[in-house]
Amino acid sequence: MNASAGHLREQFDDSVQQREASTLGMWTFLATEVLFFGVLFAGYAFCRVIFPDAFAEASRHTDMLLGTLETAVLLSSSCAAALAVREVQLGGRRVATWLLLITAALGIAFLAMHGLEYVAEYREGLIPGIRYTQHGPHAASMQLFFCLYYFITGFHGLHVSIGVGLLLAMAWRTHRGAFDQDYHTPLELTALYWHLVDIVWIFVYPLIYLVGRAA
Amino acid sequence: MNTVEPAARSYLEEGYGLRSWLGTSDHKRIAILYAVAITFFFFLGGLAAALVRLELVTPAGDVMSAETYNKMFTFHGVVMVWFFLIPSIPATLGNFLLPLMIGARDMAFPRLNLFSWYLYIGGGIFTLACLLLGGVDTGWTFYTPFSTMFSNSRVMLVVVGVFVVGFSSIFTGLNFIVTIHTMRAPGMTWFRLPLFVWSMYAVALVMVLATPVLAMTLALIGLERLFGVGIFDPALGGDPLLFQHFFWFYSHPAVYIMVLPAMGVVSELITAGVRRRIFGYRFMVYAIVGIAVVGFLVWGHHMFVSGQSMYAGIVFSILSFLIAVPSAIKVFNWTATLYKGDITFDAPMLYALGFVGLFMLGGLTGLFLAATALDVSLTDTYFVVAHFHYIMVGGSVMAYLGGIHFWWPKITGRLYSEAWARFAAILMFFGFNLTFFPQYILGWEGMPRRYHEYLPQYQVLNVLSSAGATILAVSYLLPLGYLLWSLRHGARAGANPWRAQGLEWTTPSPPPLHNFARTPQVDGGPYAYEQP
Amino acid sequence: MNARAPSRQPRNHRSGPAPPSLRSNLLVLAALLVLLGLSAGSALIPMGAFNEVANLGIAAMKALLVLVFFMRLKSDSALLRLVAGTGFAWLALLIALSLADLLSRQNLLPPW
Numbered sequence: 037m038n039a040s041a042g043h044l045r046e047q048f049d050d051s052v053q054q055r056e057a058s059t060l061g062m063w064t065f066l067a068t069e070v071l072f073f074g075v076l077f078a079g080y081a082f083c084r085v086i087f088p089d090a091f092a093e094a095s096r097h098t099d100m101l102l103g104t105l106e107t108a109v110l111l112s113s114s115c116a117a118a119l120a121v122r123e124v125q126l127g128g129r130r131v132a133t134w135l136l137l138i139t140a141a142l143g144i145a146f147l148a149m150h151g152l153e154y155v156a157e158y159r160e161g162l163i164p165g166i167r168y169t170q171h172g173p174h175a176a177s178m179q180l181f182f183c184l185y186y187f188i189t190g191f192h193g194l195h196v197s198i199g200v201g202l203l204l205a206m207a208w209r210t211h212r213g214a215f216d217q218d219y220h221t222p223l224e225l226t227a228l229y230w231h232l233v234d235i236v237w238i239f240v241y242p243l244i245y246l247v248g249r250a251a
Numbered sequence: 252m253n254t255v256e257p258a259a260r261s262y263l264e265e266g267y268g269l270r271s272w273l274g275t276s277d278h279k280r281i282a283i284l285y286a287v288a289i290t291f292f293f294f295l296g297g298l299a300a301a302l303v304r305l306e307l308v309t310p311a312g313d314v315m316s317a318e319t320y321n322k323m324f325t326f327h328g329v330v331m332v333w334f335f336l337i338p339s340i341p342a343t344l345g346n347f348l349l350p351l352m353i354g355a356r357d358m359a360f361p362r363l364n365l366f367s368w369y370l371y372i373g374g375g376i377f378t379l380a381c382l383l384l385g386g387v388d389t390g391w392t393f394y395t396p397f398s399t400m401f402s403n404s405r406v407m408l409v410v411v412g413v414f415v416v417g418f419s420s421i422f423t424g425l426n427f428i429v430t431i432h433t434m435r436a437p438g439m440t441w442f443r444l445p446l447f448v449w450s451m452y453a454v455a456l457v458m459v460l461a462t463p464v465l466a467m468t469l470a471l472i473g474l475e476r477l478f479g480v481g482i483f484d485p486a487l488g489g490d491p492l493l494f495q496h497f498f499w500f501y502s503h504p505a506v507y508i509m510v511l512p513a514m515g516v517v518s519e520l521i522t523a524g525v526r527r528r529i530f531g532y533r534f535m536v537y538a539i540v541g542i543a544v545v546g547f548l549v550w551g552h553h554m555f556v557s558g559q560s561m562y563a564g565i566v567f568s569i570l571s572f573l574i575a576v577p578s579a580i581k582v583f584n585w586t587a588t589l590y591k592g593d594i595t596f597d598a599p600m601l602y603a604l605g606f607v608g609l610f611m612l613g614g615l616t617g618l619f620l621a622a623t624a625l626d627v628s629l630t631d632t633y634f635v636v637a638h639f640h641y642i643m644v645g646g647s648v649m650a651y652l653g654g655i656h657f658w659w660p661k662i663t664g665r666l667y668s669e670a671w672a673r674f675a676a677i678l679m680f681f682g683f684n685l686t687f688f689p690q691y692i693l694g695w696e697g698m699p700r701r702y703h704e705y706l707p708q709y710q711v712l713n714v715l716s717s718a719g720a721t722i723l724a725v726s727y728l729l730p731l732g733y734l735l736w737s738l739r740h741g742a743r744a745g746a747n748p749w750r751a752q753g754l755e756w757t758t759p760s761p762p763p764l765h766n767f768a769r770t771p772q773v774d775g776g777p778y779a780y781e782q783p
Numbered sequence: 784m785n786a787r788a789p790s791r792q793p794r795n796h797r798s799g800p801a802p803p804s805l806r807s808n809l810l811v812l813a814a815l816l817v818l819l820g821l822s823a824g825s826a827l828i829p830m831g832a833f834n835e836v837a838n839l840g841i842a843a844m845k846a847l848l849v850l851v852f853f854m855r856l857k858s859d860s861a862l863l864r865l866v867a868g869t870g871f872a873w874l875a876l877l878i879a880l881s882l883a884d885l886l887s888r889q890n891l892l893p894p895w
Contacts, residue, residue, distance in 0.1 A: 047357040047434070049770070056860075057359040057433040063863050064425045067870030068463040074874035075467035075497055079482050081878050082493050084805040085885055090488075104823050108816060111845070118853040122802040164487075165478035177488040183481050186475060231854045236844045242822055242838035250829035432862065496881040524816035549878060551884065561891075625787045 043219050055221055062225040066232045073236050076188045083180045090174035092248025094181035097162055099153050103245035106149050112154035113236040117227045124220045143200040163236035185244055195233050202226045259763035276361035282347035284368050289335050296330035304717040312704035320703030321388035328391030333416050336647055340512035344654045352448050352756035354436025356765040359429040367422040374416030381408035395483035395494040400474040407476055410469045417466045424458030427451050428602040436771030445777040449536050450515025457504045458574040465501035468552040492558055499550035509643055513650030514595050517603045520653050521585055521723045523751040524600035525592035531584045538577035555626045564623050571621035582611050598672035602653025605680045609645025613638055625745040634694025640687045660744030664761040679726035682707045685719025752779050800858035811852045818845050
């Protein structure tokens with residue numbers, strides 16, 4: 037008998053139905069996350085159309101190198117997460133656990149790098165409402181860019197942190213043999229969540245770091 | 252299809268302590284948890300309305316200060332919209348009936364279902380804290396920059412409260428979508444689903460797509476208040492209309508969250524009351540889905556005079572006219588279902604008929620407001636107030652009560668007093684119209700909304716409206732009385748006291764824990780009554 | 784046969800689509816990193832409005848790669864593709880109609 041029988045919840049008729057329901061549920065949740073973050077992107081679009089020069093100048097104050105590195109780190113972590121699910125699907129356990137730990141580590145590296153960015157931005161006085169020392173013709177409207185920047189990266193960082201927690205929990209459970217070829221739904225769902233976090237950042241990167249660079 | 256399952260312990264007998272209720276994963280018990288909670292908030296919001304109507308009996312602002320009045324109508328709006336109307340039918344009747352109607356043992360995610368209720372309670376606690384600590388005066392619409400920069404009231408608390416309750420909505424919608432997609436009984440194809448299930452599906456889609464936008468919008472208000480700076484700040488170049496676009500992108504579909512379930516209930520009440528198939532089932536389905544989708548395209552009609560571009564105004568106006576079409580189709584089809592039918596005027600049917608008439612009136616006045624030229628004069632007057640109360644109260648609340656009465660025997664296993672119920676329904680219809688019809692007149696005569704004092708020429712109509720409100724209040728207290736009384740003293744109900752069609756009526760009243768002893772096999776469509 | 788899945792291919796008890804190969808996963812990562820380099824590089828070249836087109840276009844391609852391959856949308860059911868598409872489509876609606884208002888605003892001059 038497969039391991040999934042022990043995990044079958046009483047409201048479901050069989051494990052296929054359960055997996056279908058869980059997957060559909062997670063994808064529906066991801067769609068709500070797209071709309072949740074999407075408001076910030078909509079606000080960005082709106083404000084940038086009104087103040088294109090201010091946004092270009094503000095973007096030049098962001099650390100493009102760190103931003104690009106962070107993007108590379110997240111993209112790699114997505115690959116690691118996908119490989120981890122693949123491993124478990126093929127019956128593996130040890131390699132999968134390591135892959136999940138690597139994914140989590142890359143997530144933590146992302147957060148650390150972003151922390152460095154925040155520290156630098158504090159020193160340069162780029163945080164509206166807390167420490168903002170910019171002058172010049174666009175100083176006031178640049179604050180719109182920075183508000184959006186901290187809101188987007190703040191919410192994103194929160195989601196990364198939650199993702200890291202989930203990944204570590206999944207790594208532990210995988211290590212303990214909770215999943216096998218027939219049942220690994222929590223792992224699949226965690227990976228989907230992590231990929232969404234990556235997708236959000238894929239759009240954040242050019243909008244925050246790559247505006248007005250070709251001056 | 253209509254045989255009753257052998258008697259088993261009902262869901263009400265599966266455990267008696269508080270923990271068996273607060274820790275339940277049974278969708279039927281969760282429905283009752285919601286019913287109790289929303290009833291509490293309904294009367295709280297009603298109290299705020301009563302105080303508003305009390306102030307408006309005289310032209311002078313002599314009952315409370317302007318600031319207090321602002322807090323009163325804000326609280327009324329916030330509580331009624333987010334803590335009563337939006338959860339009402341979906342979280343109570345939807346939660347209870349959805350698995351039964353599709354032949355499932357429970358929702359796809361029972362524990363998420365309970366978590367949704369706790370989110371509702373959590374959001375409610377923040378909102379009550381806001382009230383107790385001074386209230387909020389921004390209107391339920393939280394327009395910036397007043398809400399973000401200038402209001403001295405408890406905006407943060409209520410914003411957190413609504414943010415939290417929004418996630419209750421999102422998870423409920425998610426649960427409904429997954430349940431309907433994956434847990435229908437064998438033979439229950441999409442076009443064999445009762446219209447109530449279709450309306451739950453549509454409302455779930457709207458909840459899931461619209462509410463996240465509200466959540467982030469509220470978060471932006473909170474962040475701007477916290478840090479003193481944000482994207483709506485005009486000094487930085489922020490556009491207050493940006494807030495309005497975000498807010499109404501959710502809040503217009505929100506009104507369809509409030510009315511679609513009511514329409515679903517009414518289809519069930521009418522078919523059962525006249526014992527006939529619904530007229531034009533497929534078009535009813537298309538209308539439900541059409542309303543849900545087009546409902547996302549009309550939000551700018553709340554912003555005609557806000558500074559929005561004239562061209563956007565034209566587009567939103569045309570789309571707002573368009574959405575009347577599926578609504579009208581539904582009204583025609585309900586009427587056609589009733590035409591030359593053998594109508595029994597039980598309380599559920601009275602509520603359903605009340606819905607059809609009052610929704611139609613409210614919907615027509617919505618068309619007047621959709622015309623930009625008229626809206627310029629009618630916006631922010633009592634005409635708008637009357638319009639939305641006709642739909643939300645004359646429509647949704649009556650449908651909710653009709654549904655509560657109709658399924659009361661199934662939910663509780665008891666029969667309520669039909670005589671009292673008919674009396675309350677008729678009193679409610681009368682009280683409702685006395686309260687809100689004068690407000691249409693006040694509106695086109697120019698009385699603005701959200702004012703605690705008014706010009707003396709408006710007094711007569713205001714007195715009539717407040718008198719109607721008193722009658723309406725009594726008519727809401729009556730069901731509270733006789734329904735609760737029936738829990739102890741009402742006659743015990745059989746499985747199908749209305750002799751209605753539908754899988755829920757094949758279970759005992761009340762149903763057992765897992766609803767069906769064996770998963771039903773569905774052979775035909777809904778409303779399979781003998782008469783054509 | 785139940786009403787839930789009349790037209791899906793029959794599945795064995797191993798739930799979910801079969802996993803892609805190690806090679807294809809790594810190829811996707813390589814493609815993503817190349818696209819990243821492309822967007823960073825192109826940002827430094829002055830191309831006017833096309834910079835933004837390139838930036839967003841590349842981002843969309845990266846997102847599609849993640850959705851289709853890492854998140855297995857290609858091999859999973861059509862319903863999930865619809866759900867994913869609807870989320871993005873609704874966001875597009877919000878942005879498009881709001882911007883349409885912003886971009887079509889005109890100064891209404893007073894009649895005097």
